[in-house]
Amino acid sequence: MLMLAGILTCKAQVKKDSVWTAAYEADIYRKFYDQAKSVLTDEVIRSDFVKYLANRFKTELPNGLESITADSLTRMSYKFGKEYAFSHSIKPTDMIAQYTAWTPVTEQTIREGILLKWIQADLVNGNKYCDCYIRKLKILYPDKLLTPPPSDVMEKAGNECRAELRSAHGGTVWTAAYEAESSTSFDNELKKAVPDSVTRKALVTYAIGRFKTELPYGFESLSADSLTKLSQKIGNDFYASYPGEKAEVSTPPTPWTPAIEKEIRQGFLDVWPKKDVVNGNKYCDCYIKALKTKYPDKIPLPPPHDVMEKAAAECKGAIKKH
Numbered sequence: 075m076l077m078l079a080g081i082l083t084c085k086a087q088v089k090k091d092s093v094w095t096a097a098y099e100a101d102i103y104r105k106f107y108d109q110a111k112s113v114l115t116d117e118v119i120r121s122d123f124v125k126y127l128a129n130r131f132k133t134e135l136p137n138g139l140e141s142i143t144a145d146s147l148t149r150m151s152y153k154f155g156k157e158y159a160f161s162h163s164i165k166p167t168d169m170i171a172q173y174t175a176w177t178p179v180t181e182q183t184i185r186e187g188i189l190l191k192w193i194q195a196d197l198v199n200g201n202k203y204c205d206c207y208i209r210k211l212k213i214l215y216p217d218k219l220l221t222p223p224p225s226d227v228m229e230k231a232g233n234e235c236r237a238e239l240r241s242a243h244g245g246t247v248w249t250a251a252y253e254a255e256s257s258t259s260f261d262n263e264l265k266k267a268v269p270d271s272v273t274r275k276a277l278v279t280y281a282i283g284r285f286k287t288e289l290p291y292g293f294e295s296l297s298a299d300s301l302t303k304l305s306q307k308i309g310n311d312f313y314a315s316y317p318g319e320k321a322e323v324s325t326p327p328t329p330w331t332p333a334i335e336k337e338i339r340q341g342f343l344d345v346w347p348k349k350d351v352v353n354g355n356k357y358c359d360c361y362i363k364a365l366k367t368k369y370p371d372k373i374p375l376p377p378p379h380d381v382m383e384k385a386a387a388e389c390k391g392a393i394k395k396h
Contacts, residue, residue: 093138102139103128116168119348123158130154156183160190166222168348173218180219181208191293195255199239199247206235236291247292256293257282267376277312284308302345313379327372334373335362353393360389 106124114120134150135141142150174180185204192200210231211219222228239247260278268274285293285308293301328334339358346354364385365373376382 094132094136098138099128099132102131113170113172114168115170116349118351119164119168126158127151127154130157156186160187166225169222171220171222174221175218176212184208193252193255193293195251196249199249203235203239206238207231210234233291247290248286252292253282253286256285277309280312281305281308284311310379310383327369327374329372330366334375338362338365357389357393360392361385364388
């Protein structure tokens with residue numbers, strides 16, 4: 075996060091009469107890409123990040139990068155870098171480790187990244203966790219922080235700080251407020267996919283029970299990708315245990331449209347390893363084709379569990395063969 079946020083260190087030197095022409099944009103992209111090489115190891119992620127930066131600057135600075143001061147440009151770059159880091163799944167292995175000086179901005183960025191995933195009704199404990207986490211990193215790195223820290227360092231600091239929180243709350247982070255907001259959040263997210271309130275309530279109750287068992291340290295103990303996969307597994311387990319509820323989940327069949335195909339594809343690619351995006355798209359092509367074979371005109375959303383499971387197994391097998 076810190077590394078992405080601070081990537082831009084200089085202004086692009088181009089003529090005023092070439093603002094956001096194809097040549098100007100290409101020059102901006104090239105300079106950002108060259109700078110990103112010192113931060114991001116993965117070419118796909120690096121290219122995506124640079125495109126994001128260029129598009130954000132193009133929107134915010136129609137008169138070009140040289141229309142604001144160097145300090146303002148650096149602050150804007152920091153803002154866009156944080157936006158990207160907060161909204162995209164980036165693993166420590168995708169980054170090139172570097173040392174970063176401890177500053178108030180460094181601490182605030184770490185805090186923002188943690189609290190972004192924290193239950194909003196429990197921000198008091200979230201800030202206590204952040205204080206503990208930053209304190210432990212400063213003990214290991216008193217002068218400069220290694221970013222990203224090694225995975226074992228982050229895991230150890232995180233577990234120790236969660237243990238402190240559990241100790242302060244009778245041994246659990248699952249306070250009444252934490253559980254209540256989690257339930258409300260899940261219920262709101264499921265309203266479109268599970269319109270029947272009785273089924274939805276049963277699913278939410280089941281999911282919270284499973285999360286409390288499998289995530290004693292709370293949702294913050296998993297990455298976004300891992301949490302999505304665990305949520306999908308819990309949902310599948312629920313419907314496998316309650317076969318009579320399956321028919322109540324699907325909305326009326328919907329005609330195939332490019333938007334529906336895009337939504338299905340994006341759902342998989344959001345959790346697919348970025349380094350394997352080629353196979354990710356092949357999997358999506360196969361999966362959509364399988365659904366269209368089953369439902370050539372209209373598709374129930376979401377499709378029945380057994381249909382999704384069969385299509386997924388066939389497409390995963392097809393990719394392994396290649």
